[in-house]
Amino acid sequence: xxxxxxxxxxxxxxxxxxxxxxxxxxxxxxxxxxxxxxxxxxxxxxxxxxxxxxxxxxxxxxxxxxxxxxxxxxxxxxxxxxxxxxxxxxxxxxxxxxxxxxxxxxxxxxxxxxxxxxxxxxxxxxxxxxxxxxxxxxxxxxxxxxxxxxxxxxxxxxxxxxxxxxxxxxxxxxxxxxxxxxxxxxxxxxxxxxxxxxxxxxxxxxxxxxxxxxxxxxxxxxxxxxxxxxxxxxxxxxxxxxxxx
Amino acid sequence: xxxxxxxxxxxxxxxxxxxxxxxxxxxxxxxxxxxxxxxxxxxxxxxxxxxxxxxxxxxxxxxxxxxxxxxxxxxxxxxxxxxxxxxxxxxxxxxxxxxxxxxxxxxxxxxxxxxxxxxxxxxxxxxxxxxxxxxxxxxxxxxxxxxxxxxxxxxxxxxxxxxxxxxxxxxxxxxxxxxxxxxxxxxxxxxxxxxxxxxxxxxxxxxxxxxxxxxxxxxx
Numbered sequence: 532x533x534x535x536x537x538x539x540x541x542x543x544x545x546x547x548x549x550x551x552x553x554x555x556x557x558x559x560x561x562x563x564x565x566x567x568x569x570x571x572x573x574x575x576x577x578x579x580x581x582x583x584x585x586x587x588x589x590x591x592x593x594x595x596x597x598x599x600x601x602x603x604x605x606x607x608x609x610x611x612x613x614x615x616x617x618x619x620x621x622x623x624x625x626x627x628x629x630x631x632x633x634x635x636x637x638x639x640x641x642x643x644x645x646x647x648x649x650x651x652x653x654x655x656x657x658x659x660x661x662x663x664x665x666x667x668x669x670x671x672x673x674x675x676x677x678x679x680x681x682x683x684x685x686x687x688x689x690x691x692x693x694x695x696x697x698x699x700x701x702x703x704x705x706x707x708x709x710x711x712x713x714x715x716x717x718x719x720x721x722x723x724x725x726x727x728x729x730x731x732x733x734x735x736x737x738x739x740x741x742x743x744x745x746x747x748x749x750x751x752x753x754x755x756x757x758x759x760x761x762x763x764x765x766x767x768x769x770x771x772x773x774x775x776x
Numbered sequence: 777x778x779x780x781x782x783x784x785x786x787x788x789x790x791x792x793x794x795x796x797x798x799x800x801x802x803x804x805x806x807x808x809x810x811x812x813x814x815x816x817x818x819x820x821x822x823x824x825x826x827x828x829x830x831x832x833x834x835x836x837x838x839x840x841x842x843x844x845x846x847x848x849x850x851x852x853x854x855x856x857x858x859x860x861x862x863x864x865x866x867x868x869x870x871x872x873x874x875x876x877x878x879x880x881x882x883x884x885x886x887x888x889x890x891x892x893x894x895x896x897x898x899x900x901x902x903x904x905x906x907x908x909x910x911x912x913x914x915x916x917x918x919x920x921x922x923x924x925x926x927x928x929x930x931x932x933x934x935x936x937x938x939x940x941x942x943x944x945x946x947x948x949x950x951x952x953x954x955x956x957x958x959x960x961x962x963x964x965x966x967x968x969x970x971x972x973x974x975x976x977x978x979x980x981x982x983x984x985x986x987x988x989x990x991x992x993x994x995x996x
Contacts, residue, residue, distance in 0.1 A: 627894035630991075641899065641900055645899065
């Protein structure tokens with residue numbers, strides 16, 4: 532089972548950011564959320580691990596179900612959110628590595644807190660660093676790495692908890708185009724491992740390279756939702772125009 | 777003479793260090809209070825900090841030493857004496873905490889939101905995130921300001937001479953009136969303050985190096 536979202540809405544004050552969003556993402560797909568800035572794609576992504584709380588709707592993700600239509604008590608939701616986030620990893624635009632910890636320290640922090648023995652976490656961290664091509668950087672400080680390397684460390688960090696779903700919030704927006712390919716390779720490699728990935732981006736080229744499914748948002752609505760061949764054959768005029776810029 | 781000055785130096789250091797410890801705890805609480813979600817708590821802390829920062833230091837010292845004794849007398853009808861050392865420590869830590877809380881608050885705000893968001897996204901609890909992710913980074917931002925306030929605190933201990941604690945200043949005063957050699961004794965006291973300052977400076981530099989070890993430096 533992948534991700535099922537139904538009737539999700541969110542407003543910040545009087546601005547409606549998301550209006551009645553519904554979609555389904557099968558397990559193991561790499562879905563790209565495309566749209567201009569302000570379309571609500573980042574907010575939607577942040578809802579999938581409850582960094583934002585929806586106002587209305589239901590959501591089923593990583594074998595956990597949430598219903599936001601009833602009044603919910605925030606303490607219980609907090610607790611559930613904490614459990615959810617261990618199964619749904621997130622990679623940020625600004626990497627958000629902790630600068631005062633080494634690369635290895637960044638990787639083992641969360642699993643060790645959650646009870647994994649330190650040796651086991653270290654072994655796993657070294658395996659993941661090798662997988663993203665940075666095995667020699669384990670003891671480096673994040674500030675000594677390039678942007679592309681930092682983003683790969685951030686991906687490795689989010690994989691430490693073996694998540695079912697991995698969310699990417701504009702993972703390449705702070706990287707130059709040549710470096711973007713490093714991230715493309717990591718995402719492609721991960722898609723073979725059966726993990727469900729959801730990527731927010733506004734870079735069409737990047738999206739084409741990784742997507743197996745695409746959702747195009749405009750002004751808080753889903754305009755187009757389909758497999759990656761929608762890039763070649765857009766069904767709606769709006770998406771066709773977006774792809775042309 | 778020498779042992780008198782040694783005792784006075786220890787007294788000054790004792791006052792300054794105990795005020796530092798108590799003051800840091802209070803400053804942390806005040807900073808958290810000012811950043812709290814609860815409006816009432818926020819307003820109360822801001823008012824308190826404004827009040828203490830708005831009063832002359834010596835007035836706070838007098839108020840704690842004489843005022844509180846009087847207050848206790850009014851409340852309990854008994855004369856309870858507070859030792860000048862205790863009163864001095866309390867007064868100095870109140871003063872220190874009011875200023876240091878502002879440094880700490882700024883330091884907490886200087887840590888980007890994304891840092892704790894990353895911890896949250898990994899299922900790390902907010903308490904754990906505070907002391908593993910936010911605090912170490914805020915500490916680096918706070919250190920220069922806190923170092924400054926420590927030096928100010930060190931010299932504010934001289935105020936406590938006025939309520940009868942035999943610290944460095946008071947010792948110099950006593951000896952000069954006895955021997956009619958004010959220059960010698962005040963200069964000695966001054967030199968000792970300076971030496972403590974230099975040692976503090978050195979320790980602060982070491983701490984700064986330690987907290988900045990992860991920042992990339994370019995070797996030329």
